[in-house]
Amino acid sequence: MLVSYNWLRNYVNLDNVTPEELAEKITRSGIEVEGIEYLAPKSENIVVGYVKSCEKHPDADKLNLCQVDVGEESLQIICGAPNVGSGQKVAVAKPGAKLPNGMKIKKVKLRGVESNGMICSLQELGLDEKYIPVDVAEGIFVFPEDAEVGVPVQELLNLDDAILDLDVLANRPDALSMLGVAYEVAAILNQPMELPDENLTVDESIEAKDYIDVKIDSIENNPYYGAFIIRDVEIKPAPLWMRNYLMASGIRPINNVVDITNFVLLEYGQPLHAFDYDQFGSKQVVIRQGKVNETMVTLDDQERQLNENNLVITNGKEPVALAGVMGGADSEVTDETTNLLLEAAYFNSASVRHTVKQTGLRSESSTRFEKGVDPNRVKRAGIRACSLLQKYANGKIAGGVVEVDELDKSEKSVTVTTAKINQRLGMELDEKDVTSVLSRLQFEFSKNGEEIIVQVPTRRLDISIFEDILEEVIRIYGYDHLPYTIPQGWVQAGGLTDIQLLQREIKNYLSSAGLMETLTYSLTNEKDAKRFLTPDIEEKPAYSVGLAMPMSEEHSHLRLSLIPEMLRVLQHNVARTQTDLAYYEIGKVFISREEEITNQPIENLHVAGALTGLWHNHPWQQEKKPVDFYVAKGIVEGLFAHLELNVTFVQTKMEDMHPGRCAEIRLNGKGIGYVGQVHPLTAKDFDVKETYVFEIDLESVFAVHQLTPSFTDIPRYPSVTRDIAFILDNDIPAGDVQAVIKEIGAPLVKEVSIFDVYQGEHMEEGKKSVAYRLLYQDPSRTLKDDEVDASYQEIIEKVNNQFGSYVRS
Amino acid sequence: MKEELQAIESEALAAVEKAEDSQALQEMKVKYLGKKGSLTTVLRGMGKLSKEERPIIGELANNVRASITEALDAKTEKLERAALDKQLETETIDVTLPGNPVHVGGRHLLTSIMEEIEDLFIGMGYEVKEGPEVETDYYNFEKLNLPKNHPARDMQDTFFITNELLLRTQTSPVQARTMEAYQGNRPIKMICPGKVYRRDTDDATHSHQFRQIEGLVVDKNITLSDLKGTLDVFAKKMFGKDRKIRLRPSFFPFTEPSVEMDVSCKVCNGEGCSVCKQTGWIEILGGGMVHPRVLEMSGYDSTVYSGFAFGMGQERIAMLKYGVNDIRHFYTNDVRFLSQYHQA
Structure with missing residues (x-):
């Protein structure tokens, strides 16, 4: 809401407060002033002049030579505006004047003829192009005839005004009107206020009811409709002061009738609509819901398709306006209009909201209806408009208003006590502190012992309970008076849950392991949402969750995997020559098990990693280690070792992954993730080079993880190591043999590690040598050689039997 | 001899x-x-x-x-x-040659900020609660005093999935869920951090996905002064002990009264500069006293219990604290940005 400081002065005395001070006070009391704009404060030495004569410049077709009376003197001025003419009163920048754009006016010669000043347009005087009335948009501004020659234009054109931009939130629709702001400012400044003139002299010879009838078929959406009749209006420009205030408030003046309805809209916060009575099409206003297949052409010349959710104003036959949103083209006020039907009505906010959402038409009117208007101001606004139409359009006001009125205009009452207010604020206010705020807000109240019964004016739709009055008291009294305290009483030990601690631990590990945490979007495109699924998701049919109305295809579906967006992050960095990257992320994936979603999806926390480029690079020592499968797997193994959980890795095939370089990660036999190389074709899709990724379902980890590890005594007896190298067929996984050795060797074999893998020269075709180191240990005694030897022989025998291998000599 | x-x-x-x-x-x-x-x-x-x-x-x-x-x-x-x-x-070598590089990764700046805030409130006895990111209309709006067709719903443009399912626009539903779970018969001290989503076009100050952290305290005799004192502790810990705070009235459907908190600008020390738009103050967060309807809807007797709640955007806190000038940096994950803040 743009609030003109000069306009506001009509209702509240602002003599002792500058626009800046006022803005600060309003902000601190509840409505944020987002900015202050001065219209054109720097205009100097610009006065009203009278164009005595206007002739063509002897040497230039498009220039006029004007003799202009500026009061003390007469100036010869050359003017190029097409609309200049003798007898006009115009804005003259005299020599020495300075325009808001910084231009200084000097005496000059134009094509040999002297010009001693400049006749100005409103643009040149600093007004915003889009608010300038159409009739003077293409040339100089022409004052009304009664403008006094020689008077500075600054005040006359309201150029010294300061415009306060109020950010009015949904709870304060009252501040969408000058009167509402005036009540607020009067309370803040503790000043009395003056209300506008609503006096009206009606023409006794005409009766509104002879011209119009009102019928409402949809009373819940339209509980009040008042129809005023104004005859014989003279369409012309509105008075200058009104046009000034409209321009200052961001509304372009049109003509007196339209300007008056807009002026009252801003003043009272009550939208009005003026129909051309003679074009209305009947003598009856019927308000009803729209019909399917019904259409109408609105003021903006658009044909609108209606339905039963639109409230429409009709002439009994066809719609003439979308109630509270926009009028129809046929009954629009034009220069030829002489008789008016003025509508002052109360439209239900939900109904207007619906039409606005459907049509996308949001206007000064619809915004106010949507947020709610003061039921007690609807009719008064109509009267105020009639009074102005009488004065500034020479209209004859018909007696009586034709109305249907089932509107609840009663005031709410709210009971408070000073003690309860103090209890909730943590303060010690006196009763008079409370009642003084109520008086400043012009809320009536009565007392009953300790109780203060507050009558809430209907302009304040936001106030209905104790807490609302509490807020009024503290915001006007001042938040700065609140003390600083910390909640007393109940105490608990704060802290993180085991699962939250575990997440931090996983981040500690991955960060220390050299991976950088990323944060990517949960929303991705439809195709990528369903790629790189972990085995636990693949178990059953899984569907990605799509938005009903996405803003773009890139962010239309919730992810089932963290990897695609992480690959996009890699791509972003690689494209900026950052080629060696190791990233991880912990975030949710969203799994729906329904083809048509009806329930909230399953949200599982995942951890994922993506690595590309060099893992280690020490150039001058010629040490370069690119990321490979085993780097990625090592990180995963390290993670589970850190978490003290045993996982196994099984060769697997996944779409989007290298067919020979991908392992499923299993915890207690259940697939919970994968690690491997991104398929080269997929990598190409994402515009990345050789890339390794892993992703693990953390919910499966949380389910089995014990946060407190149990104590194992440090071994006191020596261990024994034995090495064996098996010659195996190439396709036998070394890990399978490792697992079997461990199984056979238990419980004496504590660890089995692989320390050499060899293929190639001196090796039979299709065979490989894998060397294992076995660590024997017993926590309670020193092992004897012969028992170790026996175990060792048993292992060799059984492995050879199972895998068809033999020991390398 | x-x-x-x-x-x-x-x-x-x-x-x-x-x-x-x-x-x-x-x-x-x-x-x-x-x-x-x-x-x-x-x-x-x-x-x-x-x-x-x-x-x-x-x-x-x-x-x-x-x-x-x-x-x-x-x-x-x-x-x-x-x-x-x-x-x-x-055996003398050239000690000016570079050593073997050790690669340390690190947390995302927003994680660091989030953990810092969590730890601050854990120290004051708060528990950390989490909730689903795909929410129902009921918990995201209705339980927070935002019935269907309430004009304040316009304040947040929502990503709907169905008429009843949506991406949460705030972390407040976690408050509603916690209050409901506690059935109105015990006090609450909690914070809830998490991702939220709104229909905003991504630019320097907007992101369709961002993170909030909210706090809720419910007990007998909780006052607005308690909120002011708590936020003062928060502001001084996060932005420095010389910072001052001020409260301004505001509007949120789930609190009444509602406030916004400003912190004195640390660049100019409250004198007014370009960072604080000459006001000397920077808007940090919103809060207020829990609306009695919100308490009642979750089973708390509003004549016995009162509470305060507050909420903030983690990105905003990070941007103000570290001078980050574009919210998109958090989601672009440029390694040159991430590595500036790696606190492992």
């Missing part, structure tokens, strides 16, 4: 002093102290000595042996040290 011993000693000490390598020292050891060495030879004549002289000469001989041994050992050590020094000299 005494003279002979003394002569051997001085000759040996002089010879050791002159020796230039361990080979020579070894030869001297044999020459003076060996089985056929000069000292042994002299001592063979001990039998000829009188009973009185024998112990005197014996002691002298032992002293001479000790003295020569000590000189030999000292000289050996000296020569070995010289040899080592010489060898080490040849």
